[in-house]
Amino acid sequence: MDGRRAFDRILKIDRRWIFLLVGVAVVLPFFFPLGLPVVVTSPVQSLYDEVDKLPSSSQPLLMSIDYAPATLPELEPMSLAILRHAFENDVNVAVMTLHPAGYGLAERALLQAAEEYGKVYGEDYVFLGFQPGVSAVILSLGVNIRNVFPEDAYGTSLSQIPMMDGVRNFDDIPLAITLAGWSAAEAWIYYAVEPYGQKVAAGVTAVMATDYYPYLGAGQLVGLLGGMRGAAEYEALVDHPDQGARGMDSQSIIHMLIIALIIVGNIAYFVTGRARKTAS
Amino acid sequence: MFADGERAIPAMHKRWAEWASLIALAALLLCPATLPAQDAPGDAPADTMLATRAVAPPFNLTSVDTPNDRGSSITLSWEPSPDEEAGAVISYEIYRSADPDTGFSYAGRVPPGIASYRDSGLDNGVEYYHRVAAAATDTLLFFSPTVGPTIAFPQWFNINRVNVMIGVIIFVTAIVYFVTSAKAGKELFIRRLAGLDELDNAVGRATEMGKPILYITGLSGISDVATIAAINILGEVAKKTAEYNTRLIVPCADPIVMAVEQEVVREAYAEVGRPEAYNEDDVFYLTRSQFAYVAGVNGIMVRQRPATILYMGMFYAESLVLAETGASVGSIQIAGTDAVTQLPFFITSCDYTLIGEELYAASAYLSREPVLLGGLKGQDTIKFIVGVLLIIGFIVATLAATGVIATDFMAPLYVTG
Amino acid sequence: MRRQVPLLLCFVAGVFTAVQYFIPHPVVQDFQERFLAWLMTLLAFAFLLGTVSLIRLHWHKIRNKADDRGYSFVTLVGLLVMIGFGFFHPGHHSPGSPFSTLFQNVQVPIEATMFSLLAFYVASAAFRAFRARTLEATLLLVAATIVMLGRVPLGELIHEQIPIATRWILEVPNMASKRGIMIGVGLGMMATALKIVLGIERAWMGGRD
Numbered sequence: 001m002d003g004r005r006a007f008d009r010i011l012k013i014d015r016r017w018i019f020l021l022v023g024v025a026v027v028l029p030f031f032f033p034l035g036l037p038v039v040v041t042s043p044v045q046s047l048y049d050e051v052d053k054l055p056s057s058s059q060p061l062l063m064s065i066d067y068a069p070a071t072l073p074e075l076e077p078m079s080l081a082i083l084r085h086a087f088e089n090d091v092n093v094a095v096m097t098l099h100p101a102g103y104g105l106a107e108r109a110l111l112q113a114a115e116e117y118g119k120v121y122g123e124d125y126v127f128l129g130f131q132p133g134v135s136a137v138i139l140s141l142g143v144n145i146r147n148v149f150p151e152d153a154y155g156t157s158l159s160q161i162p163m164m165d166g167v168r169n170f171d172d173i174p175l176a177i178t179l180a181g182w183s184a185a186e187a188w189i190y191y192a193v194e195p196y197g198q199k200v201a202a203g204v205t206a207v208m209a210t211d212y213y214p215y216l217g218a219g220q221l222v223g224l225l226g227g228m229r230g231a232a233e234y235e236a237l238v239d240h241p242d243q244g245a246r247g248m249d250s251q252s253i254i255h256m257l258i259i260a261l262i263i264v265g266n267i268a269y270f271v272t273g274r275a276r277k278t279a280s
Numbered sequence: 281m282f283a284d285g286e287r288a289i290p291a292m293h294k295r296w297a298e299w300a301s302l303i304a305l306a307a308l309l310l311c312p313a314t315l316p317a318q319d320a321p322g323d324a325p326a327d328t329m330l331a332t333r334a335v336a337p338p339f340n341l342t343s344v345d346t347p348n349d350r351g352s353s354i355t356l357s358w359e360p361s362p363d364e365e366a367g368a369v370i371s372y373e374i375y376r377s378a379d380p381d382t383g384f385s386y387a388g389r390v391p392p393g394i395a396s397y398r399d400s401g402l403d404n405g406v407e408y409y410h411r412v413a414a415a416a417t418d419t420l421l422f423f424s425p426t427v428g429p430t431i432a433f434p435q436w437f438n439i440n441r442v443n444v445m446i447g448v449i450i451f452v453t454a455i456v457y458f459v460t461s462a463k464a465g466k467e468l469f470i471r472r473l474a475g476l477d478e479l480d481n482a483v484g485r486a487t488e489m490g491k492p493i494l495y496i497t498g499l500s501g502i503s504d505v506a507t508i509a510a511i512n513i514l515g516e517v518a519k520k521t522a523e524y525n526t527r528l529i530v531p532c533a534d535p536i537v538m539a540v541e542q543e544v545v546r547e548a549y550a551e552v553g554r555p556e557a558y559n560e561d562d563v564f565y566l567t568r569s570q571f572a573y574v575a576g577v578n579g580i581m582v583r584q585r586p587a588t589i590l591y592m593g594m595f596y597a598e599s600l601v602l603a604e605t606g607a608s609v610g611s612i613q614i615a616g617t618d619a620v621t622q623l624p625f626f627i628t629s630c631d632y633t634l635i636g637e638e639l640y641a642a643s644a645y646l647s648r649e650p651v652l653l654g655g656l657k658g659q660d661t662i663k664f665i666v667g668v669l670l671i672i673g674f675i676v677a678t679l680a681a682t683g684v685i686a687t688d689f690m691a692p693l694y695v696t697g
Numbered sequence: 698m699r700r701q702v703p704l705l706l707c708f709v710a711g712v713f714t715a716v717q718y719f720i721p722h723p724v725v726q727d728f729q730e731r732f733l734a735w736l737m738t739l740l741a742f743a744f745l746l747g748t749v750s751l752i753r754l755h756w757h758k759i760r761n762k763a764d765d766r767g768y769s770f771v772t773l774v775g776l777l778v779m780i781g782f783g784f785f786h787p788g789h790h791s792p793g794s795p796f797s798t799l800f801q802n803v804q805v806p807i808e809a810t811m812f813s814l815l816a817f818y819v820a821s822a823a824f825r826a827f828r829a830r831t832l833e834a835t836l837l838l839v840a841a842t843i844v845m846l847g848r849v850p851l852g853e854l855i856h857e858q859i860p861i862a863t864r865w866i867l868e869v870p871n872m873a874s875k876r877g878i879m880i881g882v883g884l885g886m887m888a889t890a891l892k893i894v895l896g897i898e899r900a901w902m903g904g905r906d
Contacts, residue, residue, distance in 0.1 A: 013824075015821045015824075015825070018820050018821050018824055019817045019820070019821065021820070022816055022817050022820045023817075026816065034851075036850030036851060036853075036854065038850055039850070039853055039860060041860075041864065068808065069804055069806075069808035069809050070808040070809060070811060070812035071812060072805060072808075072809050073809055073812075073813070100744070101804070101808075104790070104797060104800045104801060104805075105805070107792065111792060131737060132737060132740040132741045132743070132744065133733075133736055133737040133739075133740040133741075136733040136734075136736040136737045136740070137737065139733055140730065140733045140734070140737070143730050143733075144730075147730060147733075147734065148737070154791075195718070206848070210867060210871050210875065213867055213868060213871060213872040213875065214872050214875050214879060217868070217872055227848075229848050229849070248849065248850055251848075251849050252849040252851035253851075254816065254820075255845040255846065255848070255851070255852075256851065257820065258819065258820055258823045258845065259845055259846070261820060261823050261824040262824070262838060262841075262842070264824070265823070265824045265825070265828070266827075266828060266829050266838075269828050
């Protein structure tokens with residue numbers, strides 16, 4: 001009877017105790033890092049291989065950094081890892097965004113990576129900025145980039161930017177990667193992959209990643225990064241562990257905690273459930 | 281004894297000279313330091329010896345007008361140079377001219393491993409000649425024979441999309457047939473949707489408790505069909521709240537959606553004869569920003585403590601935060617979304633959930649309008665056809681993969697261009 | 698007339714957009730390009746509409762001394778400060794400008810923190826609501842446990858089969874069910890779009906006839 005009463009109290013526990021447990025579980029690895037190795041999965045490897053075979057100093061990689069500040073912790077590590085990979089291989093990079101709040105974040109990631117590798121604006125990378133109208137933007141990029149971005153984000157005409165010379169539309173872009181915490185990847189599939197046959201890869205939050213396996217299986221996406229785990233895997237591939245790798249420790253602990261909570265909650269539920277049935 | 285002009289050399293000195301020459305020659309041959317370095321600064325690397333030799337050009341070059349395009353484009357394809365595998369080819373360079381013999385200008389370049397190129401930006405109706413060179417270095421090119429003349433012109437129809445067109449025609453036909461049947465008075469069955477059956481109870485509960493109903497139409501814009509479906513349901517809910525004189529609060533995340541929802545709610549109140557009960561301030565724009573919207577709605581939940589919360593439309597990561605807060609204030613929650621990612625969160629936190637296209641069916645279910653029911657039946661018919669095609673396709677693909685039949689003849693059905 | 702003109706525009710635009718998908722000829726595609734440019738321009742104006750609506754709403758609350766007018770005041774001040782810096786400061790929104798500094802150091806941490814609340818809510822929901830009440834719910838919980846373990850390095854240490862099981866769950870039952878739902882949702886979207894183009898569905902205009 002005491003045991004059942006204890007489980008009953010557990011079921012009625014104030015949710016703030018659970019919040020506290022979560023907070024401790026997330027913060028603890030900051031002070032006691034586990035340093036667990038990350039095994040690379042095939043969707044991430046596929047994306048890495050696609051970026052790796054891009055020609056250097058030639059047709060640019062188009063990165064659409066479409067995430068907002070809310071999903072920054074999961075997606076910025078991905079964008080930095082991919083940018084570092086591209087710059088390491090001297091691949092030209094053109095960055096744009098379809099989200100108004102993504103402007104500052106895209107610029108921040110691009111400038112950080114470019115500075116690390118000593119890249120020159122206009123020759124090695126360009127920031128195209130933001131344009132509203134997701135579907136219209138992507139469809140127009142397939143016709144002529146200058147219809148959407150006649151100038152870069154700083155007002156310089158694209159015709160005056162050396163690396164954009166000869167880049168007209170998707171025909172001149174070997175790979176486009178979208179990083180988004182909303183349905184931007186679907187928009188890229190509907191309006192870039194299907195009408196123009198453009199090669200597209202995506203980086204999305206962990207909760208969204210399961211939605212994109214059908215597209216990956218059908219070949220409509222050539223690679224997929226899912227959440228912080230995807231970022232950690234890519235960082236392992238480019239041998240530059242950063243925020244993604246560091247986050248894996250906290251994620252490991254928190255997943256264990258949630259599993260423990262589910263188990264305890266179910267045990268308590270069944271024990272008290274039996275008690276009620278016996279009493280009735 | 282000596283020839284004229286020769287200086288006499290003593291025999292011993294001559295022998296020393298011979299030995300010294302031999303030793304010097306041996307040193308030259310055997311000592312690596314005396315040999316010119318293979319990669320000494322200023323010298324070309326030894327492997328240049330290989331790269332500067334001739335490479336075989338690509339062959340079997342063909343050029344055709346690019347099919348199914350808007351014109352101004354010619355597609356070239358070729359067999360790669362036999363020396364490509366040895367790594368002797370650094371790229372293929374494409375040249376074009378309007379003349380078969382002269383005036384060739386650079387058109388583009390592809391890396392080894394690629395044996396086709398789309399030359400675009402051309403003039404329609406003009407004859408073009410092309411040739412492709414295997415590049416051993418940036419300046420050493422080995423050209424294929426010239427091909428042409430080829431003329432670029434636009435097409436009026438994209439043949440690769442015939443399968444899509446047939447599918448659309450079948451789809452439209454089915455929808456129109458069932459809508460017409462419904463208008464003609466034919467009875468159409470629609471199965472029960474538990475979440476929508478509870479709507480009356482949910483509104484009644486709010487009326488009894490004297491608390492408002494909170495209706496959230498998601499974060500997407502008016503162009504999203506989930507939002508359209510949510511607005512349809514809002515109209516029906518607004519009629520009920522007008523009848524029962526229950527307050528309806530609708531915070532919006534999009535100004536255009538807000539304008540539409542204000543109109544829908546106003547008309548719903550007018551339809552049941554209670555236009556004076558409509559309060560425009562209860563259908564308001566909050567913010568477009570995702571988590572600012574969540575914070576605002578959570579604040580409304582905690583302050584107003586609604587009896588019933590309805591989540592209908594497109595939701596993203598905020599779904600669980602909203603639903604958990606709603607659960608914590610003790611509201612009945614009914615959700616409906618086509619955001620597959622968020623369905624698990626709604627299912628665990630809400631009392632009833634409309635899954636995926638049940639949301640689209642909701643407006644037909646609630647209003648029972650024949651036209652909307654007809655559209656729903658048409659949709660279901662197409663789904664049945666798709667299901668049958670999938671099963672047949674799966675069987676055919678399996679038989680083709682195992683060699684029982686020669687080819688997967690269903691594959692072109694699923695591929696678009 | 699008030700309803701007929703929008704319906705006609707909707708029909709023409711919808712049919713044209715569908716038909717142009719099959720016709721690559723520049724006669725049609727050039728018009729499509731211009732149409733897309735107009736669309737982008739109109740959508741840009743939607744931002745303006747949103748800003749005006751926001752200002753109107755919160756100014757209304759402040760003027761009428763509504764209970765939560767303090768939040769409205771903060772909202773308007775924040776909006777005006779960012780607009781002011783973005784438009785009128787010499788640095789505009791370039792890196793290091795006041796606009797950029799406020800965005801990077803205020804908005805980004807606030808939004809990231811709000812999203813991070815999800816972790817707490819997931820844990821709370823897991824404890825409160827994830828119950829093995831039925832066979833299906835039990836299967837769901839088992840699958841969720843395997844995937845949660847398999848997606849972190851700790852799972853790989855516990856047992857080498859966990860990542861393999863995770864991959865199978867994601868690539869087979871998950872993909873199959875998602876495909877099914879996506880096909881249904883896709884057909885639903887097509888049907889709704891068709892009804893809108895044909896004028897059967899008129900909720901987007903605000904109400905029915």
